[in-house]
Amino acid sequence: MRRPTKKEGRHSQYARENKKITSKKQFLTENLLTSFFFRTFAPEMIQHFLDYIAIERKYSQRTVEAYRDDLRDFCAFLGWEPADFDARSVGEDDVKMWMLHMLEEQKQSPRSVKRRLSALRSFYKFLLRQGKVRKDITARVISPKADKPLPVFFREEEMKAAERLNDTMSAAASSNEGASLYEAARDALIIEMLYQTGMRQAEMLGLKDSDLDLQQGQVRIFGKRRKERIVPIGDSLIAQIKEYIALRNEKITNDQLPINNGQFFPKLTKYTLYTIVRTRMGEVSTLKKHSPHVLRHTFATAMLDNGADIRTIQTLLGHASLSTTQVYTHTTFEQIKRVYMAAHPRANGEKGSGNGE
Numbered sequence: 001m002r003r004p005t006k007k008e009g010r011h012s013q014y015a016r017e018n019k020k021i022t023s024k025k026q027f028l029t030e031n032l033l034t035s036f037f038f039r040t041f042a043p044e045m046i047q048h049f050l051d052y053i054a055i056e057r058k059y060s061q062r063t064v065e066a067y068r069d070d071l072r073d074f075c076a077f078l079g080w081e082p083a084d085f086d087a088r089s090v091g092e093d094d095v096k097m098w099m100l101h102m103l104e105e106q107k108q109s110p111r112s113v114k115r116r117l118s119a120l121r122s123f124y125k126f127l128l129r130q131g132k133v134r135k136d137i138t139a140r141v142i143s144p145k146a147d148k149p150l151p152v153f154f155r156e157e158e159m160k161a162a163e164r165l166n167d168t169m170s171a172a173a174s175s176n177e178g179a180s181l182y183e184a185a186r187d188a189l190i191i192e193m194l195y196q197t198g199m200r201q202a203e204m205l206g207l208k209d210s211d212l213d214l215q216q217g218q219v220r221i222f223g224k225r226r227k228e229r230i231v232p233i234g235d236s237l238i239a240q241i242k243e244y245i246a247l248r249n250e251k252i253t254n255d256q257l258p259i260n261n262g263q264f265f266p267k268l269t270k271y272t273l274y275t276i277v278r279t280r281m282g283e284v285s286t287l288k289k290h291s292p293h294v295l296r297h298t299f300a301t302a303m304l305d306n307g308a309d310i311r312t313i314q315t316l317l318g319h320a321s322l323s324t325t326q327v328y329t330h331t332t333f334e335q336i337k338r339v340y341m342a343a344h345p346r347a348n349g350e351k352g353s354g355n356g357e
Contacts, residue, residue: 195299198300
């Protein structure tokens, strides 16, 4: 299917409409109004949608930017500039061709295509509610089937090794002054907080002093769409937090750190956080991926392995849907299955001689 140029796209649309118009005057009026509407208001249609999901739906900045890029890509595929995009001239076949283009020509994974298609679905549902289009052209488009990968996690012995490494590095830093001791305490605390609370990377970056209640032994976490949840913390983590706060406040007093303005980890960026986790966990784990989110998976898996029910884990992780949490049950079962296959004498279909007992 050849992509229409902007001029051809407009002309083909008007030609179709002309068959239904008996009055030349009516045709000219609709022609001018349609052209004016989309040239003037089309950019606002997309921006209005982005504002809606950011402000009213409280989507994260990362999600809003992803939706924006997906919609721009759809416009580019059809040969439209965002400023000229005509939502009413696009059909179901255009969506299917876009999907095939991503799968076959760009070699994108079914999972990525499914996510991009989800952005377009949300956009057209929004337009339908706003009365900007007459139907949702994505309603009958079937998303590509994507296998959901099981989450990877650090093993228990790797987390114990990480704890020993943190103790070793803190002890080595204690003989030095200034940044070394503070940073060693901060880095160790980051690993433990991610592992013991299951919070997301963005949630840790947004953590404030006022979110911690050390007397009650709990931390308040603001998740996606600013949804609040309370996660309990143990005595060992509380002691580690107190030690970190003392070192941090000392550095602030000595003007080696800016006033934290309530931020629990001053000057901590997404890149710095990722680097800390990758460096520390890379020392003790053979996994290819060492990210803050792997520690979140590790938290959930450890809770499940030690008897926590799935609903409790859902609450602690801040998942809106139970199905999102249930992926960890598959992870645990796969681990059990591997142990069974390796340990049971009949697991591989081989019969022993037996003694008749």
